[in-house]
Amino acid sequence: MTTAELPAGAAAAADASLRWHPGGPYDLLQTLGTLRRGHGDPSIRVAPDGFWMAFTTATGPATLRLASTGPAAAPVIEARAWGPGAEEAVRAVPRLLGRDDDWTAFDEPAFHASLPRMVVDARRRNPAVRLPSTGRMIDALVPTVLEQKVTVIEARRGYRYLMYRFGTPAPGAGTVAPADLRVQPTAAQWLRIPSWEWHKAGVGPQRSDTVMRALRSAAALERLAVLPAAEAAARLQTLPGIGIWTAAEVVQRTHGCPDSIAVGDYHLAAYVGAALTGRRTDDAGMLRLLAPWAGHRQRVVRMIGLSGFRKPVFGPRMTIQDHRNH
Numbered sequence: 001m002t003t004a005e006l007p008a009g010a011a012a013a014a015d016a017s018l019r020w021h022p023g024g025p026y027d028l029l030q031t032l033g034t035l036r037r038g039h040g041d042p043s044i045r046v047a048p049d050g051f052w053m054a055f056t057t058a059t060g061p062a063t064l065r066l067a068s069t070g071p072a073a074a075p076v077i078e079a080r081a082w083g084p085g086a087e088e089a090v091r092a093v094p095r096l097l098g099r100d101d102d103w104t105a106f107d108e109p110a111f112h113a114s115l116p117r118m119v120v121d122a123r124r125r126n127p128a129v130r131l132p133s134t135g136r137m138i139d140a141l142v143p144t145v146l147e148q149k150v151t152v153i154e155a156r157r158g159y160r161y162l163m164y165r166f167g168t169p170a171p172g173a174g175t176v177a178p179a180d181l182r183v184q185p186t187a188a189q190w191l192r193i194p195s196w197e198w199h200k201a202g203v204g205p206q207r208s209d210t211v212m213r214a215l216r217s218a219a220a221l222e223r224l225a226v227l228p229a230a231e232a233a234a235r236l237q238t239l240p241g242i243g244i245w246t247a248a249e250v251v252q253r254t255h256g257c258p259d260s261i262a263v264g265d266y267h268l269a270a271y272v273g274a275a276l277t278g279r280r281t282d283d284a285g286m287l288r289l290l291a292p293w294a295g296h297r298q299r300v301v302r303m304i305g306l307s308g309f310r311k312p313v314f315g316p317r318m319t320i321q322d323h324r325n326h
Contacts, residue, residue, distance in 0.1 A: 013176050015086035018079040020094050026075050027128035028068050030306075031098055035132060035253055037143050038156040042163040042182035043170075050078075054170030054183045055139055057092075060084025061183045063170040064093070072128070083171025098130025101256050106296050114292060116276055119300055122307040129306070131298070133256035135225040138218060139184050140253045141236075144246050145210050146203060158201035165201075166193055187218030210241030229257035252298060259297050261290065267311070268301070274311045275304045 028051050035053075036044045045052040050067035062085030068075045077097060081089040105111060112120050134140060147155040163182050166189055170181035185193075191212060198208040214221060217239075224232040232255060233247040245264035251257045262268055263283045273281030276289050290297040 014080035016081045016090040018090045018093050020077045025073055025128035030129040031132055037159055040160055043184055045178045045181055052178055052181055054181045056186055057085030057088040059088050061171055062086050062089035063172050063177045064089045095133050098132055101131045106299050118307045119303040122303040126306045131256035134254050137221045137225050137254055138187055140250045142211055144249045145207055148207055158203045161201040187215040190215050214239050225254055229255035258299050259295050261297050271311045275309045
């Protein structure tokens with residue numbers, strides 16, 4: 001979609017805009033899709049006219065619309081933003097879209113020679129993917145904590161409830177932006193949520209207490225965004241209730257970390273083991289399998305996911321537990 005093809009209201013009303021050249025193939029949905037907490041994530045909408053996001057910046061809330069124009073081999077990303085935080089949102093677009101994500105070493109022929117064929121083939125078919133970097137610690141941390149030790153379905157159901165109950169409409173929602181687009185609560189707003197609302201969302205005291213403890217140090221949390229990913233992850237783990245899994249899931253999104261692995265994930269180790277050896281494995285086995293590609297382990301896992309490989313099902317699905325009446 002070119003600038004001339006943008007909806008008239010969107011083209012006229014943007015408070016800030018930017019054109020970013022990725023310098024090669026680029027796929028918005030493949031790159032930013034990992035930020036979505038399911039198709040029902042209220043803060044992200046994928047629409048025919050672009051990829052919509054809403055979030056809070058230091059200068060206020062912003063709605064951001066991203067669309068790819070031009071040839072697939074050398075597109076231009078059109079960014080338009082609305083709201084008090086529009087200028088800051090637009091300035092962060094290149095980093096968000098993976099400007100600093102360098103696949104050069106991964107794509108070296110010698111490195112490819114060490115990789116499983118499925119990974120090499122997946123990279124060949126998906127040259128347009130980047131690892132995004134939001135720089136927004138709280139936006140990544142809260143929904144990740146909600147996903148601790150429960151099914152993804154249960155966690156996302158609770159997150160949607162809290163977002164619609166305590167989030168705020170995105171700037172321009174219903175006019176230039178999708179009507180149901182929401183901005184995640186600020187740290188102060190999260191801290192004001194009463195215990196019974198967490199209960200209604202199906203979020204137990206352990207997870208809600210972790211969120212509350214972490215957000216009492218919200219300013220310090222946000223400063224972690226400027227640190228190297230490994231240091232940020234280590235500092236996150238000094239907070240009670242935040243371990244290696246949560247820290248890895250956060251810095252994958254906030255820092256575009258190419259190496260962080262979610263140790264302790266309910267499915268990941270078995271999935272990686274089955275993909276690379278045909279057999280399930282545990283966390284220690286997964287780390288041994290990925291060790292030859294240290295520095296790029298998250299890239300390897302991402303390519304396994306894009307390869308289309310599906311792990312054989314050996315047992316029943318984890319059941320969703322409703323703790324709201326207990």
